[in-house]
Amino acid sequence: MERGRSALGPALELVHTGRAPTRAVLTTELGVTRATAGAVAAELEALGLITVDSRPHASAGSQGRPSHRLSVNENGPVVLAAQIHADGYRAALVGLGGRIVATTPSCGIIPADPAQVLAEVVEAGAALLRDTGRRCLGAGLAVPSAVAEPDGEALNPLHLAWPSGAPVRELFLRALADAGIPGVTEKIGFTGNDVNLGALAEHRHGAGRGARHLLCVASGHRGVGGALVLDGRLHSGSSGLALEVGHLTVHPEGTPCHCGSRGCLDVEADPLAFLVAAGREPGPEVSLLHQAGELLRNEYTDPGVRAAADLLIDRLGLGLAGLVNILNPDRIILGGLHRALVEADPERLRAVVADRSLWGRSGGVPILPCSLDHNSLVGAAELAWQPILDDPLVILDGAA
Amino acid sequence: MERGRSALGPALELVHTGRAPTRAVLTTELGVTRATAGAVAAELEALGLITVDSRPHASAGSQGRPSHRLSVNENGPVVLAAQIHADGYRAALVGLGGRIVATTPSCGIIPADPAQVLAEVVEAGAALLRDTGRRCLGAGLAVPSAVAEPDGEALNPLHLAWPSGAPVRELFLRALADAGIPGVTEKIGFTGNDVNLGALAEHRHGAGRGARHLLCVASGHRGVGGALVLDGRLHSGSSGLALEVGHLTVHPEGTPCHCGSRGCLDVEADPLAFLVAAGREPGPEVSLLHQAGELLRNEYTDPGVRAAADLLIDRLGLGLAGLVNILNPDRIILGGLHRALVEADPERLRAVVADRSLWGRSGGVPILPCSLDHNSLVGAAELAWQPILDDPLVILDGAA
DNA sequence: TGGCTTTGTGCCGACGCTAAACAAAATACG
DNA sequence: CGTATTTTGTTTAGCGTCGGCACAAAGCCA
Numbered sequence: 001m002e003r004g005r006s007a008l009g010p011a012l013e014l015v016h017t018g019r020a021p022t023r024a025v026l027t028t029e030l031g032v033t034r035a036t037a038g039a040v041a042a043e044l045e046a047l048g049l050i051t052v053d054s055r056p057h058a059s060a061g062s063q064g065r066p067s068h069r070l071s072v073n074e075n076g077p078v079v080l081a082a083q084i085h086a087d088g089y090r091a092a093l094v095g096l097g098g099r100i101v102a103t104t105p106s107c108g109i110i111p112a113d114p115a116q117v118l119a120e121v122v123e124a125g126a127a128l129l130r131d132t133g134r135r136c137l138g139a140g141l142a143v144p145s146a147v148a149e150p151d152g153e154a155l156n157p158l159h160l161a162w163p164s165g166a167p168v169r170e171l172f173l174r175a176l177a178d179a180g181i182p183g184v185t186e187k188i189g190f191t192g193n194d195v196n197l198g199a200l201a202e203h204r205h206g207a208g209r210g211a212r213h214l215l216c217v218a219s220g221h222r223g224v225g226g227a228l229v230l231d232g233r234l235h236s237g238s239s240g241l242a243l244e245v246g247h248l249t250v251h252p253e254g255t256p257c258h259c260g261s262r263g264c265l266d267v268e269a270d271p272l273a274f275l276v277a278a279g280r281e282p283g284p285e286v287s288l289l290h291q292a293g294e295l296l297r298n299e300y301t302d303p304g305v306r307a308a309a310d311l312l313i314d315r316l317g318l319g320l321a322g323l324v325n326i327l328n329p330d331r332i333i334l335g336g337l338h339r340a341l342v343e344a345d346p347e348r349l350r351a352v353v354a355d356r357s358l359w360g361r362s363g364g365v366p367i368l369p370c371s372l373d374h375n376s377l378v379g380a381a382e383l384a385w386q387p388i389l390d391d392p393l394v395i396l397d398g399a400a
Numbered sequence: 401m402e403r404g405r406s407a408l409g410p411a412l413e414l415v416h417t418g419r420a421p422t423r424a425v426l427t428t429e430l431g432v433t434r435a436t437a438g439a440v441a442a443e444l445e446a447l448g449l450i451t452v453d454s455r456p457h458a459s460a461g462s463q464g465r466p467s468h469r470l471s472v473n474e475n476g477p478v479v480l481a482a483q484i485h486a487d488g489y490r491a492a493l494v495g496l497g498g499r500i501v502a503t504t505p506s507c508g509i510i511p512a513d514p515a516q517v518l519a520e521v522v523e524a525g526a527a528l529l530r531d532t533g534r535r536c537l538g539a540g541l542a543v544p545s546a547v548a549e550p551d552g553e554a555l556n557p558l559h560l561a562w563p564s565g566a567p568v569r570e571l572f573l574r575a576l577a578d579a580g581i582p583g584v585t586e587k588i589g590f591t592g593n594d595v596n597l598g599a600l601a602e603h604r605h606g607a608g609r610g611a612r613h614l615l616c617v618a619s620g621h622r623g624v625g626g627a628l629v630l631d632g633r634l635h636s637g638s639s640g641l642a643l644e645v646g647h648l649t650v651h652p653e654g655t656p657c658h659c660g661s662r663g664c665l666d667v668e669a670d671p672l673a674f675l676v677a678a679g680r681e682p683g684p685e686v687s688l689l690h691q692a693g694e695l696l697r698n699e700y701t702d703p704g705v706r707a708a709a710d711l712l713i714d715r716l717g718l719g720l721a722g723l724v725n726i727l728n729p730d731r732i733i734l735g736g737l738h739r740a741l742v743e744a745d746p747e748r749l750r751a752v753v754a755d756r757s758l759w760g761r762s763g764g765v766p767i768l769p770c771s772l773d774h775n776s777l778v779g780a781a782e783l784a785w786q787p788i789l790d791d792p793l794v795i796l797d798g799a800a
Numbered sequence: 801t802g803g804c805t806t807t808g809t810g811c812c813g814a815c816g817c818t819a820a821a822c823a824a825a826a827t828a829c830g
Numbered sequence: 831c832g833t834a835t836t837t838t839g840t841t842t843a844g845c846g847t848c849g850g851c852a853c854a855a856a857g858c859c860a
Contacts, residue, residue, distance in 0.1 A: 005816065024838060033818055038839060063827040064837025213638045226726075230630065237728025238613045244725045244758050252652035259758065325644045326626075326726060328637025358644050358659065406847075424807060433849055438808060464806025465856040 005393075007032055011040045013389045015050050015070050016096050017204045022067030023052075041070060047392055048076050049096060072096035077395070078132075079384035080125040080139040080181060081377045082118075082172075083194065084110070086159040086221050087286045089117060091125035092374070093134060094381030098205035100374065102128045112161040114154070115171050122175040129181070136181055137395055138384035141172045142194040142376040144220065149240035152191050158223065159285075190383055192236070195335070196243070197379025198370065199227035200234050202333050204382060207371040211331040215323060216370070217245060217316075218335030221288040223266045224319075228327060250318040265319045269312050271337045277308035289336055296340045310348065313341055317352025324357040324365055332367045339369040407432055411440045413789045415450050415470055416496050417604050422467030423452075441470060447792055448476050449496060472496035477795070478532075479784035480525040480539040480581060481777045482518075482572075483594065484510070486559040486621050487686045489517060491525035492774070493534060494781030498605035500774065502528045512561040514554070515571050522575040529581070536581055537795055538784035541572045542594040542776040544620065549640035552591045558623065559685075590783055592636070595735070596643070597779025598770065599627035600634050602733050604782060607771035611731040615723060616770070617645060617716075618735030619670045621688040624719075628727060650718040665719045669712050671737045677708035689736055696740045710748065713741055717752025724757040724765055732767045739769040 007030055014020035014029050027037040044050045053069040078093040078101050088110060092103035104124045111117050118141075129136050145157035152169025154162060169191040199216035202208040208216075214229040226245035228235045236242050246266035247259050254263025255273070267273060271292035275282045283291050299305045316338060324332075332353075334342050342349050346367070354364030372378055387394055407430055414420035414429050427437040444450045453469040478493040478501050488510060492503035504524045511517050518541075529536050545557035552569025554562060569591040599616035602608040608616070614629040626645035628635045636642050646666035647659050654663025655673070667673060671692035675682045683691050699705045716738060724732075732753075734742050742749050746767070754764030772778055787794055 007816085022838090027838095034839065035819085035841080036817060039816090062837085063835080065825040065827095065839075067838065230635065235630065238730035239728060241758070242726065242728035244728075247725055247758060248722065249649060249652075252649075322648065323726070325647055326642065326723070328639060328642035328644075330638035358641070358647060422807090427807090434808065435810080435850085436848055439848090462806085463804080463858040465808075465858095467807065 005040060005043060007036060007040050008043060008392045009390050011037070012044055012049060012096075012392050015044070015072055016098075016385070016389060017209070018097065020070060022070055024067045026070065044392060047395060049073055049388075049392060049395075050076075072099075074099070077135040077137045079137055079381050080122075080129070080176075081142075081381040081384065082121045082125060082139070083142040083374070083377045083380060084117060084121070084160065085144050085194065085376075086110075089121045089124075090374075090377065091121050091128060092377050092381075093125070093128050093132060093136075094378060096385065098201060098372075098378045098381065100378065101134065102132050103374075103377075104128065110160060114160075114162050114166045114168060115175070118168070118171045118175040119178065122172070122179045122181065126179040126181060137388060139172075139176055139181060139190060140197075140380035140383035141168065141191045142197045142380040143168055143191065144194050146244065147191055147193050147236075147240050149236070149238075155241070159221065192234075192380070192383055193225070193227070193240075194376040194379075195225035196227040196234055196236055197383065198335060198372075198375035199229050199333070199379070200382050201372055201375040201377075201379035202370050203229045203232070205372060205378060206375060207333050207368045208331060211329070213327065213329040214331050214333065215320075215327055215329040216333045216335065217320065217323075217338055218370070219270045219289075219337040221285055222270055222272060224269055224338075226323070228329070245319065245323065248319045248322055250315045265315070268315045269319065269338070273315075274308055274312050274337065277311050278305050279308075292337055293340050296344050300344055309341060309344055312337075313345060313349050314352055316341065317349050318356055320349075320353045320367075321356030324353060329365060332365055333370050334367065335370040335375070342367055343369050407436060407440050408443060408792045409790050411437070412444055412449060412496075412792050415444070415472055416498075416785070416789060417609070418497065420470060422470055424467045426470065444792060447795060449473055449788075449792060449795075450476075472499075474499070477535040477537045479537055479781050480522075480529070480576075481542075481781040481784065482521045482525060482539070483542040483774070483777045483780060484517060484521070484560065485544050485594065485776075486510075489521045489524075490774075490777065491521050491528060492777050492781075493525070493528050493532060493536075494778060496785065498601060498772075498778045498781065500778065501534065502532055503774075503777075504528065510560060514560075514562050514566045514568060515575070518568070518571045518575040519578065522572070522579045522581065526579040526581060537788060539572075539576050539581060539590060540597075540780035540783035541568065541591045542597045542780040543568055543591065544594050546644065547591055547593050547636075547640050549636070549638075555641070559621065592634075592780070592783055593625070593627070593640075594776040594779075595625035596627040596634055596636055597783065598735060598772075598775035599629050599733070599779070600782050601772055601775040601778035602770050603629040603632070605772060605778060606775060607733050607768045608731060611729070613727065613729040614731050614733065615720075615727055615729040616733045616735065617720065617723075617738055618770070619689075619737040621685055622670055622672060623666045624669055624738075626723070628729070645719065645723065648719045648722055650715045665715070668715045669719065669738070673715075674708055674712050674737065677711050678702075678705050679708075692737050693740050696744050700744055709741060709744055712737075713745060713749050714752055716741065717749050718756055720749075720753045720767075721756030724753060729765060732765055733770050734767065735770040735775070742767055743769050 020026040023037050023041050027034050045052055051073045078095050081092045081094045083090050088106045088108040090106045093101040095101050143154055144159050146155045148155050154166045154168045156164050195218050203214050208214040216227045218225055224246045226243035228243050247264045249263050250265050251263035251268050255267045256262050257264040257267045271288040272282055274292045350367055420426040423437050423441050427434050445452055451473045478495050481492045481494045483490050488506045488508040490506045493501040495501050543554055544559050546555045548555050554566045554568045556564050595618050603614050608614040616627040618625055624646045626643035628643050647664045649663050650665050651663035651668050655667045656662050657664040657667045671688040672682055674692045750767055
């Protein structure tokens, strides 16, 4: 049971998340000697995961010998990331650092058979691999539903015509095997909920960088999803069902919800609720988010639109305040419709949350819009990178 | 920067929590060789932290050479644990394994000056140390209010006549210094909320053993507190204010709460609410829990009492269901009045939570009464033990 | 009594890290 | 303009921890 250099994983993670631009900060961040940091960097370079730029980079003018620059290898290996969403599916190749190297256009048709969808998206990814000739080290999948642990079944995929309990992880792994995509380990964890994975991506590469406890809430076309990153690790609960925030009550006399209660966040703060509140005729379900976003951006001066936005911000704020009292995060990031809402009026939402949360003093919790395109896709890639970040030497196992 | 044997800490924790009764299971639990496990056990024994009983213990009859028995050293060092509660304060000496070695009776008077209370409780602990002659390695304190990080200030200590923001950690450390109690490190973290610390104790030594994500909810005399242990570590939020569950709404048209809302868990599921619902005259505040408990135990057949209990179980269940949807714990432990409620009718509460939580299938979450006497006290001791569990060699630093 | 199985221990080597000295590349200062 | 200072990178030696292995010990089973 030979283990690799134990500082190797943490070092790669530091470079991966952009927190170690030079060997010098790698030394301090890891808490090791310069000798060790140098050896670790050399080994990561030899593995083809990072690059060292020896030319004296235009550093910030401090005295002393300038550092060499560390960065992820732009031409290094990639992982395959796949995402299923209400409008379609998409495959991409993602390198270290969360950079999307290649992506397919979003395919707009979702077959009702999960196995067929997954076979198609994996085949699209395999085509990208063939075209680019990149080495692939793993694969990750984001789906718009809760994913039950430990079996990886999609529960209540409301936005898809899939049966509840569809074994998406198993189907995904089978599709990968059929397409001959390697993957360096057989570990679990290659499939997750899209909001969860988006949160993970934002924490590592986006607006959540540096946050200790990060709460994310997002709304796509229908319903509201949540996710939580605690101390750098995704908290998905003991059976993968945490942060089902859609059924927080935010308006006791509100709209009936399919869960049997009334006034749940799910039905009070999603795009449909916004359009109805603004007195607009909702279009087809798969364009609700687009429709609501356009309305917010282009007609925010309209009093009816403005009033509807204020109403949704109040409802959302009530839900977020409850979550703040329970979770005490140090940052909140919003996606989908909620991103558009916070961008339309950042101060109102912050004030509502500070008002309603018990310890709103000291200005309350910072609330930011998410900052990554395709954060679920990048998050799915993080899932695939994780075994390599834990121990970079695993990439030697199946190497040519 | 010489570090100790890195498996030393995990090994001590395994013995401390009763998960390593023999060197053999220590070997498997640590994932090391027998040689290493033996060396580690020998070193812990040499440090006086554990004992090895070489006599062939009456093992479970499997074949092969019988294991020697590992256990914490009953006569080894202790930590000082202190607890402030609404009825008074108490000091105790707690050994490894969470065993209370000696304790003072609960002193029933709480001076309004925090510094004086802490000086008195620390002096009581110092007297215990003098009487028993035990070596003391650290100290921990549990208080009945939120403790803000990173400064350790008591926020809104409603049950005490203390000012909000009282710097309890600093006062506690000063009292310890005045009394000449050593403590092996100057690390932070020696003061915490009583429900949080109770949860920690239950997780390590009580009804929460083996749970991955543990949720605890408890009600003393007034209000409701919560705590969460995730992957073995207490989650107290980014500023120590997580799990302020008292203001979850469980009855929208209910009793007004001091937070400005109505029907909060704090005012709908505490002993006062129970007594009022049962039509009884509430006594003095510091005996509300006792009064409610007696009523539940002795007059549960009375229809009015029964109806009040059912009502509170419904309200509590609603709050717990919301928490389950957000946190997805794999076990729930209840303390104080809620312990009495779940003991009175375990099935009703389980059913309410399963009904109201989204994924109640598969029987829902197990809900258990807490199982330790003085779990906050034991939890305070855990806080003090933590640096030693992280690296047992620290006890050599100030050794005679 | 002689296998068989499981546990405990002694010895050696591999490996990951620290420590310390040295070399390199820039700025600061006379 | 040359030298001191500061910071970074590299080399070498050495140590400590742990794995691997062989062997001994202590119980069952036949």
